Amino acid sequence: NAGVTQTPKFQVLKTGQSMTLQCAQDMNHEYMSWYRQDPGMGLRLIHYSVGAGITDQGEVPNGYNVSRSTTEDFPLRLLSAAPSQTSVYFCASSMGVRDTQYFGPGTRLTVL
Amino acid sequence: AQSVTQLGSHVSVSEGALVLLRCNYSSSVPPYLFWYVQYPNQGLQLLLKYTTGATLVKGINGFEAEFKKSETSFHLTKPSAHMSDAAEYFCAVTASGTYKYIFGTGTRLKVLA
Numbered sequence: 001n002a003g004v005t006q007t008p009k010f011q012v013l014k015t016g017q018s019m020t021l022q023c024a025q026d027m028n029h030e031y032m033s034w035y036r037q038d039p040g041m042g043l044r045l046i047h048y049s050v051g052a053g054i055t056d057q058g059e060v061p062n063g064y065n066v067s068r069s070t071t072e073d074f075p076l077r078l079l080s081a082a083p084s085q086t087s088v089y090f091c092a093s094s095m096g097v098r099d100t101q102y103f104g105p106g107t108r109l110t111v112l
Numbered sequence: 113a114q115s116v117t118q119l120g121s122h123v124s125v126s127e128g129a130l131v132l133l134r135c136n137y138s139s140s141v142p143p144y145l146f147w148y149v150q151y152p153n154q155g156l157q158l159l160l161k162y163t164t165g166a167t168l169v170k171g172i173n174g175f176e177a178e179f180k181k182s183e184t185s186f187h188l189t190k191p192s193a194h195m196s197d198a199a200e201y202f203c204a205v206t207a208s209g210t211y212k213y214i215f216g217t218g219t220r221l222k223v224l225a
Binding site: 004031033035040041042043044045048050056058059090092097098100101103104105106 | 118121144146148153154155156157158161163202204206207208210211212213214215216217218
């Protein structure tokens with residue numbers, strides 16, 4: 001049981017490049033979410049999903065896309081990277097909204 | 113809509129002293145409240161949560177929190193700090209009918225020898 005896995009752990013992009021951050025869970029959780037963590041700002045919700053085929057926006061969705069084709073996977077796409085997207089990104093999953101969220105180890109992204 | 117405020121971005125306590133980390137929430141419906149801890153270069157892990165029932169909630173590593181509706185608070189306490197408690201602590205809120213978790217800005221706890 002691997003829990004929540006994220007790849008890559010580190011990534012450096014140039015402004016305008018695109019990339020996908022991968023997230024997978026093997027706990028059969030319905031709820032998955034993406035957060036970004038910036039100093040002094042805590043974790044801010046980017047997008048979330050309540051099940052395969054269902055996604056919705058969080059607090060800071062601009063510049064990011066998601067899809068959920070399977071229960072296990074919830075990739076986050078940066079369409080055209082900007083320096084303001086330099087951050088640490090965490091993926092999390094849980095059975096439902098009132099349940100414990102399990103977090104991945106994070107991806108540290110730098111956009112030059 | 114829900115929101116959460118953590119008072120004090122940095123808290124220092126001596127080893128063996130009481131730990132008190134403050135969290136106040138705002139919610140128009142009964143909230144679900146959580147405390148998570150983050151150790152350096154790691155993801156977050158759950159300390160404790162309140163959904164319904166008993167308002168005094170006990171968590172891992174000797175931490176507990178009390179849900180006080182009249183004060184809209186969910187403060188985290190531990191009677192005696194240990195060096196291993198040094199970490200960043202986040203309060204979070206959500207509620208039935210929403211799928212959005214809102215996290216506070218975090219409190220970094222330093223434990224002094």
